[in-house]
Each structure stands twice: as C-alpha cells, then as structure tokens.
Amino acid sequence: MIQIRKATDADIGALMESRCKTMREVCGFDDNYEFSAEFMEATKEYFLHGDGTTVIAIDDSTGTPQIVGNATLCYTNMMPTFSHQSGKRAHLMNVHVEKEFRRKGIARRMLEFLIDEAKERGVTEISLDATDDGRKLYEAMGWHANTEAMVKNL
Template sequence: MQYKYATADDMELLIRSREETLRAVNRLPEDYAFSEEFLEASREYFREGDQTTVLALEEGRIAGCATMCYIDMMPTFSHPSGRRAHLMNVYTHPDFRRQGVGRTMVSMLIDESRDRGITEISLDATEAGRPLYRTLGFRDSDECMVLELNQE
C-alpha cells in the first residue's frame, strides 16, 4: 500500500475519491452524476483551500482517502493559536477495510496537524467510524450546537 499527500497533480484522483466517498456515505447509486458546479467547487477547494489530503493507493487503484481542513479562528484560552482543523471524507474502499488503511491516513493527518500547531481536530463520524476515532484519542462531545444556514 502506498500512502501519499495529494498534490494538484492528483486532481483527478482526488475528485474520483471524493465522488466514491460521497456515493458510499450517502448510499447513492454508482452511476449518480454530481453537478458540474459541485465538481468545480471541489476542484477549487483542493487547489486553493487550506487542506491536506492523504491518498492510499494499491497498484494505482484508490484504496482510501482522508482530508484535513484547517481553520483559523479567534484565539481562546484553551486554543491560544486559534488554529483548529476538521477531519473530513475519511473513506476506505470495502476491498481494503480492516487492514489499517483508515488508521494510517488519519494518523498521518493528525501528525501533520500537530506540526502545524493545531490545537483541536473535530469531525463528523458515522457509527461505523466511531470506534476507530476513539482508539486514536477522539472523544464524543456534546459541547457544540449547530445552526445550518441552507442557501436556497
């Protein structure tokens, strides 16, 4: 298994992995077509966004992906740098599950986050993913409230 930090040269792999992840997580059909607006916004984020994505590849095939999005916020006493991160799109193809792929990708991103001075990593976990995240030190939290602003 090859693990790599994605670059702009990996754009089509990044888009393919994002599509596969979203189809699986949202239980969409394999032939579900994402809008061009969505795909272009994803490309733009991979090009310009403050993020790091790890790809797991097996003989050129995408085995998994994971993205850490970096966020600058106003500093607080518990987070004096104001540097936080949100882990997204952690996905391992079914053929490669239970082999440490997800753990390796997330561990790489956690290490990089420490190097960048990040003081907190958040994530939205599926029930299937929670056990992995707990073993990596994440804890469940009920400290947060969310207001979703849907743009119609």
C-alpha cells in the first residue's frame, strides 16, 4: 500500500533527492547531473519556508520506507479579478512518480490531496505546466488548455 501524506521538515533529505530525480528526468539530464548550489539552496528554502504544500507517496512494502512520488502546490495571492474574487491561486509543480510505480493511481491520489487542500485555503484556480506524459491525467481531472496567458522569461 502506498501512503500519501504531506512532506515535513524531517523529510527534507529524501525530498531533495526525489526532486532532483524528477528534474533530471523532466529535463532529460543524465543520472549524474549536478544542480548548482544556488538551485539546491533555493529549493531547500522553498520546501522549508515557502508558501506551498508538498505531498509525498511512500512505499513501505520492503520494510524501508522510500519516497516513490511527490507533487508540490505553490500558493500565490494576486489582485482579485471578477472570476477570482479572493485573488488566491496556486501553481502545481513537479508531479512525479517513479517509473515502476506509475499507472497505479498514485499521481491522481497526490493531486486529489492537493486539490482538497487548495479548496480549504480558498484557492479559485490551479495552473500547471504539463508534460506530454501527464497531460491525459490532468485532462481527465478537469484541467484544460488556456490560451489567455503570455510569459516573458527574465
């Protein structure tokens, strides 16, 4: 049985390792790719003190619990609009499940956990950047493409 729960400060080492694995896979880096110290410190700082929730999927079937999935919801407060009167929004990041655990409903369970929490916090919109692998799940759960936004990288 896979347990889904919020990550805590005590999980930081395993969580950092899991996020690095996620980023290596998503970005197409090899297993030995080293992230910059700045990236690692900023990631750790966000996990420990940022306005977000990270959930982890834990497999303890071997007797040694290991993180086999993670997902993070980052909260933002923006100026309210007519369709988002609270101004509370969120962005979903780094939904990842280890290859051998995929197609077992783990990602969906992590997303449902985060969506429930977002609703409790009054969030009116969750955005995400989908990979091709994740797109079917997101669409099945009600996300849709939006052509309203433009982005400028600085």
